[in-house]
Amino acid sequence: MPPPPPDSLFPRPTNLGDQTHGHLRELILSRQIPGGAEVPEGRLAERLNVSRTPMREALVRLVGEGLLERTSERSYRVRIVSAREFFECMQMRELLECHAIGTAVPQIGDADLAELRRGLDSLEDGEDDMQHWLYDNHFHSFFARVSGNETLADTITRMRVVARLFRISSAFHRKREIDAEHRAVLEAAERRDAAAAKAAMLAHLRNLQDDARRAIAVEANPGGYFL
Ligand SMILES: [Zn+2]
Secondary structure: OOOOOOOOOOOOOOOHHHHHHHHHHHHHHOOOOOOOOEEEHHHHHHHOOOOHHHHHHHHHHHHHOOOEEEEEOOEEEEOOOOHHHHHHHHHHHHHHHHHHHHHHHHHOOHHHHHHHHHHHHHOOOOOOHHHHHHHHHHHHHHHHHHOOOHHHHHHHHHHHHHHHHOOOOOOOOOHHHHHHHHHHHHHHHHOOOHHHHHHHHHHHHHHHHHHHHHHHHHHHOOOOOOO
């Protein structure tokens, strides 16, 4: 069996524990189990039709990955990420992802760039959030992988998962703008202009934070006109 693609959030399951872990992770990141929701071990095992042992293994792994927290002996909750943690993560992503792309640009193969562009071109406005999230994940982990630093790639994935858990960051209502921002990064990479690629990546990450700030302000002041 070939190894799973290294950027996949849902690696190909190899046993029941891995399968259960992958399934649960997908349910959380696609928000079918929303932030703050209680996840009782027994009920979940019934819902996914698996026995308690692989379910327990999967739950413990997801606690370790920061997606769940334990609330009692047999119950878990999808972790709620605070605004503070979200912005801290985004600051880390600025440092890590700009470093990754700066290192990667001189090494990226033309075929890989072409594949990234095809993926971007195939995203359409009407597609669901999950497809945008999967492309976004592929896009952001791609440069870290090309840079050859696995720790960097793993850390970026972890930061992205935390950002995704923050309730406001997942809306993807700026699909068109986000596609344009990704395109700017890609065009700079295609010109092999590392400085421009870093600048475009930084602008993209700052725009995501500005958007979250606006959403927080609207939530705190619904109907307000002085934003
Ligand atoms: Zn992005």
